[in-house]
Amino acid sequence: MPHYPELYILRHGETEWNAQGRMQGALNSPLTQKGREQAMRQGEILSGIDLTGFDIITSPQGRAFETAAIALARQVDHLHTDTRLREIGVGTWAGKLRRDLAEGRDVVEGPDGALELYEHAPEGEGFAALELRCAEFLESLTRPSVLVTHGITSRMFRVLATGNKGENLVNIGGGQGVVFHLKKTVQKRLD
Template sequence: MTSFPELYILRHGETAWNAEGRMQGALNSALTPAGRLQAERQATILASCNLEGFDILTSPQGRAFETAAIALARQVTHLRTDDRLREIGVGEWAGKIRRELPGADAFHDGPDGALELYENAPGGEGFAALEQRCTEFLASLTQPSVLVTHGITSRMLRSIITGAGVAGLDGIGGGQGIVFHLKNRMQKRLE
C-alpha cells in the first residue's frame, strides 16, 4: 500500500463565479469578500499547526494563489506553484452556469457543484485523467506539505490518499474555509 506524507489540503475561498454557480475549470474569477474571510479562517486554523519542514504548494490559478497568500501569510515567506494542482478541466462548459447545463437538474448540486457535470463536460478532463494527474503529483511529494487547490482536485487528492478512489469523490466531503488534515491515510476536517 502506498504511503503518503502528512498533508494539509485547502480549497480556495469563494469566488464571484462560485456564488453565481458557474463552472470555472481553467478560467478564473476573483475571490469575493466572503472568500477572503474564508481564507482568513483557514489562516486561523493553520496558525495552530506546526508547519516547520512542510513544503507549501499551490495551484497557479489566481483564486488558489490568492487564498494561499492569505491563509499562509502568518507562517511562510514564499509560495511555490505546481500546475498539477489546477482545477479539473471543464472544456466547453467553462464559464457556464451549472443549472443551465444539459442534464444538470438530474444531479445533486453539493458544495463543490454536481460532480457528474465535471465528469461529463464536453472536451473536459474527466475523472480518469484527473486521477492520473493527482496520483502522479502525490507520488512526487517527498516531504509533508500544505496544498492549496480547488474543489474537485482536492476531492480527488483526498480520495486517492484515503483509498476511496473515484467512487468515493461524493462522500469525501468538501467546502470552503476549512482545512483537511491527512495523515496515515486518514482524513480529519479542521474548522
C-alpha cells in the same frame, strides 16, 4: 495501501463565479469578500500548527494563489506553484451556469455543484485523467506538504490519499474555509 507524506489540503475561498454557480475550470474569477474571510479562517486554523519542514504548494490559478497568500502569509516565506494542482478542466462549459447545464440531466447538487457535470463536460479533462494527474503529483511528494487547490481536485487528492480509490468523490466531503488534514490514510476536517 498508499502512504503519502502528511498533508494539509485547502480549497480556495468563494469566488464570484462560485456564488453565481458557474463552472470555472481553467478560467479564473476573483475571490468575494466571503472568500477572503474563508481564507483568513483557514489561516487561523493553520496558525496553531507548526509547518516547519512542510512544502507549501499552490495551484497557479489566481483564486488558489490568492487564498494561499491570505491563509499562509504569517507562517511561510515562499509559496511554490505546481500546475498539477489546477482545477479539473471543464472544456467548453467553462463560464457556464451549472443550473443551465444540469437542466434535463439526472444530477445531484452538492457543495461543489453537481459532480456529474465535471465528468461529462465536452472537451473537459474527466475524472480518469484528473486521477492520473493527482496520483502522479502525490507520488512525487517527498516531504509533508500544504496544498492549496480547488474543489474537485481537492476531492481527488483526498480520495487517493485515504486509499479510498473506489469511494465516490461525493462521499469524501468538501467545503470552503476549512482545512483537511491527512495522515496515514486518515482524513480529519479542521473547522
